[in-house]
Amino acid sequence: MKPGARKGGRPLEPWTVLGTTQVYSAPPWITVSVDRVRLPDGRVIDDYRQVTLPEFVVVFAQTPDGRVIVERQYRHGARAVTLTLPAGMREPGEDPLACARRELLEETGYVSDDWRPLGAFVPNGTYGCGTANFFAARGVRRVAERATDDLEDTEMLLLTVEELAAAVRDGRASILSTVAAFALATHPLLTPKP
Amino acid sequence: MKPGARKGGRPLEPWTVLGTTQVYSAPPWITVSVDRVRLPDGRVIDDYRQVTLPEFVVVFAQTPDGRVIVERQYRHGARAVTLTLPAGMREPGEDPLACARRELLEETGYVSDDWRPLGAFVPNGTYGCGTANFFAARGVRRVAERATDDLEDTEMLLLTVEELAAAVRDGRASILSTVAAFALATHPLLTPKP
Numbered sequence: 001m002k003p004g005a006r007k008g009g010r011p012l013e014p015w016t017v018l019g020t021t022q023v024y025s026a027p028p029w030i031t032v033s034v035d036r037v038r039l040p041d042g043r044v045i046d047d048y049r050q051v052t053l054p055e056f057v058v059v060f061a062q063t064p065d066g067r068v069i070v071e072r073q074y075r076h077g078a079r080a081v082t083l084t085l086p087a088g089m090r091e092p093g094e095d096p097l098a099c100a101r102r103e104l105l106e107e108t109g110y111v112s113d114d115w116r117p118l119g120a121f122v123p124n125g126t127y128g129c130g131t132a133n134f135f136a137a138r139g140v141r142r143v144a145e146r147a148t149d150d151l152e153d154t155e156m157l158l159l160t161v162e163e164l165a166a167a168v169r170d171g172r173a174s175i176l177s178t179v180a181a182f183a184l185a186t187h188p189l190l191t192p193k194p
Numbered sequence: 195m196k197p198g199a200r201k202g203g204r205p206l207e208p209w210t211v212l213g214t215t216q217v218y219s220a221p222p223w224i225t226v227s228v229d230r231v232r233l234p235d236g237r238v239i240d241d242y243r244q245v246t247l248p249e250f251v252v253v254f255a256q257t258p259d260g261r262v263i264v265e266r267q268y269r270h271g272a273r274a275v276t277l278t279l280p281a282g283m284r285e286p287g288e289d290p291l292a293c294a295r296r297e298l299l300e301e302t303g304y305v306s307d308d309w310r311p312l313g314a315f316v317p318n319g320t321y322g323c324g325t326a327n328f329f330a331a332r333g334v335r336r337v338a339e340r341a342t343d344d345l346e347d348t349e350m351l352l353l354t355v356e357e358l359a360a361a362v363r364d365g366r367a368s369i370l371s372t373v374a375a376f377a378l379a380t381h382p383l384l385t386p387k388p
Contacts, residue, residue, distance in 0.1 A: 081207075
């Protein structure tokens with residue numbers, strides 16, 4: 001690890017929030033706030049905006065033969081029919097893993113006894129936009145019918161890892177969290193050594 | 195590819211936007227809109243919210259010996275000092291590749307003659323939140339001092355791919371687009387065969 005040039009001469013420090021004002025709020029969906037912040041060099045920024053969105057989970061679920069549960073649906077945020085993974089909003093007080101189990105069962109009818117956390121990431125370094133929690137579930141088995149009340153009409157597919165990779169490459173899987181989940185679950189450098 | 199059960203019996207169709215109302219706008223940073231949409235089954239949803247954020251680029255840049263240009267900085271969206279990649283907001287009318295070249299040069303002082311587009315993805319399937327454009331740059335060489343006017347004080351590092359993978363695994367690289375860029379540039383199933 002070779003440190004390069006620094007712009008400033010100080011150690012890296014968090015900013016200090018001097019005050020925050022909500023400028024738009026539609027709970028539990030969206031809150032936009034304006035933070036007044038002091039930078040480590042003493043400058044004060046009066047209007048650094050933050051977007052709070054619901055925390056969510058994304059599940060990379062695989063059948064015993066390694067196929068991935070993929071959903072094909074229209075996503076209004078993308079204005080397109082696209083391939084995504086089972087995912088959903090964390091309910092207040094709900095543990096992220098409990099949320100992942102619930103969303104997988106509701107959206108697909110599948111359960112798993114083999115869960116692995118893949119990490120939590122911030123969707124946008126500038127604005128925040130919530131927290132994305134990722135999980136891998138292996139050896140899933142179907143125990144129920146799907147019972148989601150999502151607005152989206154959904155087609156469920158079982159794709160090989162290679163087929164999902166092709167969809168990421170050619171734009172059929174267009175949501176950022178799908179790429180991230182795929183990487184966290186299958187990248188040789190990100191997965192535990194067998 | 196094995197199609198599974200469908201929730202509805204209709205082909206997947208986009209929603210129809212019947213109207214849209216801006217409820218918060220701070221151009222060019224953030225716009226929150228409320229869409230009135232008609233679903234394919236005829237239901238009308240009066241308040242489907244969308245968040246428009248600036249389109250941005252993320253650059254996975256590697257030196258001739260394969261080291262990745264990584265930035266260590268406080269990101270207020272994550273409320274943490276974290277490892278990220280060179281990135282920035284696309285200016286009006288700017289081509290995404292031109293933006294990637296500009297941001298790499300401004301933020302790091304490096305240029306490349308070997309650029310590869312890695313795709314464009316939507317940060318949030320529900321709310322949108324802009325578009326993230328990814329690029330790989332190989333064989334970068336330093337031609338200038340860094341000249342960014344970003345608020346963030348930044349430390350520049352040259353990490354091996356394995357070191358960056360370790361940072362993704364252990365939470366030191368906590369921004370979603372960093373994981374996605376890492377995957378798009380280095381995942382064996384997402385990169386072109388040599």
